[in-house]
Amino acid sequence: MPKDKTILINAQWQGGADRIAHRGASEIKRLYLDDIETACVAISEDESELALKHGIIGCDVIERQTKEALARLRRENGARLFTVGGSCDADVASVLYANERYQGDLAVLWMDAHGDCNAPSESRTHLFYGMPVRALVGDCRPAFAQIVEHPLKPAQFIHLGGRDLDEAEKRFIEENRIPLIPARSTALIEETVSAIRRSGRKHLYIHLDLDVLDPCDFPHTPVPVRGGVLADALLPLLHALHKAFNLVGLGLYEYRGCGALTDIIGRIVEFGRRF
Numbered sequence: 268m269p270k271d272k273t274i275l276i277n278a279q280w281q282g283g284a285d286r287i288a289h290r291g292a293s294e295i296k297r298l299y300l301d302d303i304e305t306a307c308v309a310i311s312e313d314e315s316e317l318a319l320k321h322g323i324i325g326c327d328v329i330e331r332q333t334k335e336a337l338a339r340l341r342r343e344n345g346a347r348l349f350t351v352g353g354s355c356d357a358d359v360a361s362v363l364y365a366n367e368r369y370q371g372d373l374a375v376l377w378m379d380a381h382g383d384c385n386a387p388s389e390s391r392t393h394l395f396y397g398m399p400v401r402a403l404v405g406d407c408r409p410a411f412a413q414i415v416e417h418p419l420k421p422a423q424f425i426h427l428g429g430r431d432l433d434e435a436e437k438r439f440i441e442e443n444r445i446p447l448i449p450a451r452s453t454a455l456i457e458e459t460v461s462a463i464r465r466s467g468r469k470h471l472y473i474h475l476d477l478d479v480l481d482p483c484d485f486p487h488t489p490v491p492v493r494g495g496v497l498a499d500a501l502l503p504l505l506h507a508l509h510k511a512f513n514l515v516g517l518g519l520y521e522y523r524g525c526g527a528l529t530d531i532i533g534r535i536v537e538f539g540r541r542f
């Protein structure tokens with residue numbers, strides 16, 4: 268029998284080459300998830316492992332950790348998962364696992380101020396946290412060729428809240444007709460539900476980069492961008508999506524620890540534990 272829910276701590280930080288995301292994941296584990304069994308991915312803290320390869324900073328260590336995270340998720344065999352990161356790229360393993368488990372019948376809602384969809388050749392920074400969507404669709408080859416055995420299709424993605432996109436990212440989103448829902452849509456829930464419905468997929472995975480939120484409401488993230496989703500709109504959206512779809516995964520990323528409990532993280536984690 269599969270375990271119903273896997274809670275994975277994946278503090279991978281190498282995608283942003285900044286250990287701030289590692290500390291953020293550890294803080295969420297310590298302050299919000301100390302009373303519950305979690306699976307932890309072993310993450311290197313060695314800053315000498317950030318060599319550039321295949322256009323990706325830290326390619327080797329990121330590949331190794333992603334493989335380990337995926338193997339761990341397969342062993343845990345949860346029907347649903349709640350992952351706490353880490354930088355956005357830590358979600359590659361979790362999305363791959365969900366897509367594998369539900370045999371491609373999966374829509375991925377990518378909630379993020381950024382596109383996260385540069386190919387290695389398009390990226391100016393070569394930081395992998397700007398590339399996870401392209402890794403998932405198999406566009407980071409030769410990197411990840413052995414890990415992404417069954418790439419997702421761009422049509423599985425819906426983007427929400429993107430407002431700081433590079434030109435190459437805008438092109439990728441347009442050419443693949445990926446729906447891009449504005450953070451301040453006056454019909455945020457309806458627009459999101461209908462975009463996911465149009466994908467034709469039955470299962471839903473939500474990638475939640477905290478920088479999708481407006482920095483006035485939530486500033487504790489490494490790369491804040493003005494004009495985000497209002498904190499009061501986030502939980503109603505998550506609950507509405509849970510009601511409308513078969514929610515099988517949630518990933519929470521890019522927390523810059525502030526050393527104290529916050530209401531919004533508390534509510535997201537509570538949702539992640541319960542859905």
Ligand SMILES: [Mn+2]
Nearest residue numbers: 355379381476
């Ligand atoms: Mn991101």
